[in-house]
Amino acid sequence: MELKDKVVLITGSSSGIGKAAALKFAQEKAKVVVHYKTNKTGAQLTVDEMKNWGAEVIAVQADVVKPHEVKRLFSEVLKAFGTLDVLINNAGLAKPKPFLEITRDDLAEEFDKNFFSMVYSCQEAARIMQKKDSGKIINVSSICGLTGCTSILTFTSARSAVTGFTKALAKILAPNIMVNAVAPGFTLTRFWDKMTDKEVKELLDSTLSKKWVTAEEIADTFIYLTKNDSVTGQVIVVDGGYTTNI
Numbered sequence: 001m002e003l004k005d006k007v008v009l010i011t012g013s014s015s016g017i018g019k020a021a022a023l024k025f026a027q028e029k030a031k032v033v034v035h036y037k038t039n040k041t042g043a044q045l046t047v048d049e050m051k052n053w054g055a056e057v058i059a060v061q062a063d064v065v066k067p068h069e070v071k072r073l074f075s076e077v078l079k080a081f082g083t084l085d086v087l088i089n090n091a092g093l094a095k096p097k098p099f100l101e102i103t104r105d106d107l108a109e110e111f112d113k114n115f116f117s118m119v120y121s122c123q124e125a126a127r128i129m130q131k132k133d134s135g136k137i138i139n140v141s142s143i144c145g146l147t148g149c150t151s152i153l154t155f156t157s158a159r160s161a162v163t164g165f166t167k168a169l170a171k172i173l174a175p176n177i178m179v180n181a182v183a184p185g186f187t188l189t190r191f192w193d194k195m196t197d198k199e200v201k202e203l204l205d206s207t208l209s210k211k212w213v214t215a216e217e218i219a220d221t222f223i224y225l226t227k228n229d230s231v232t233g234q235v236i237v238v239d240g241g242y243t244t245n246i
């Protein structure tokens with residue numbers, strides 16, 4: 001897909017990976033919808049940076065765990081740009097909790113944030129994309145969904161669900177709407193802010209590349225998947241070789 005003038009919605013683009021992606025798509029001259037939940041300032045800074053380059057961009061607030069807010073988000077995209085070509089389901093958050101303390105509410109909360117929200121967004125996107133039989137959907141998963149991260153078990157479980165869902169949706173929406181997942185490894189964002197230097201060293205030593213993945217490298221993977229018209233139903237792992245060590 002040629003990206004110039006295409007409409008791209010990136011959920012959770014007020015910071016981190018989503019923000020890096022918004023900037024990359026704007027550099028490709030796409031029309032970008034920056035989405036946020038609480039970080040209005042972060043969203044505005046992202047928008048301002050893109051507007052300095054002459055990009056067409058809007059910011060929309062929505063809590064993606066609420067289906068009616070997801071509907072409003074998509075209707076605001078249509079109101080501003082008339083269509084949607086690319087959806088990147090990036091919003092999400094992991095909450096650590098020991099296995100034996102996990103309650104049904106914890107599970108429901110993590111699945112709401114890290115899986116159900118994606119399903120709602122994919123339904124709204126599919127309604128728009130099926131009308132023109134064209135589009136790209138990328139769901140952000142995690143290496144946790146592939147290897148099993150013991151401290152964030154509920155997040156791990158939700159992101160495992162993303163793999164099967166992505167593959168099934170790729171079949172449902174084929175041949176002209178392509179659906180993939182990206183599984184980031186240890187990517188330097190605010191998610192890791194509270195770690196000590198010792199913990200960071202241990203974490204990075206467990207990778208082959210011995211370094212953080214950058215948010216820009218994940219964003220580059222989104223750009224690759226969006227431009228490519230032959231990859232669908234895949235989980236692309238960007239983890240500095242971490243999963244080869246498991």
Ligand SMILES: NC(=O)c1ccc[n+]([C@@H]2O[C@H](COP(=O)([O-])OP(=O)(O)OC[C@H]3O[C@@H](n4cnc5c(N)ncnc54)[C@H](OP(=O)(O)O)[C@@H]3O)[C@@H](O)[C@H]2O)c1
Nearest residue numbers: 012014015016017036037038039063064091092142187189
């Ligand atoms: N960093 C890593 O190492 C890593 C590894 C694997 C997977 N991931 C995944 O990559 C994605 C981006 O994470 P990040 O590291 O870039 O962290 P981040 O900077 O904290 O970004 C998370 C984004 O998700 C948004 N968000 C969270 N809950 C939301 C909700 N209920 N409704 C709407 N938006 C919501 C946040 O919005 P507000 O701040 O505006 O509220 C924020 O924009 C997440 O899905 C994360 O699980 C990250």
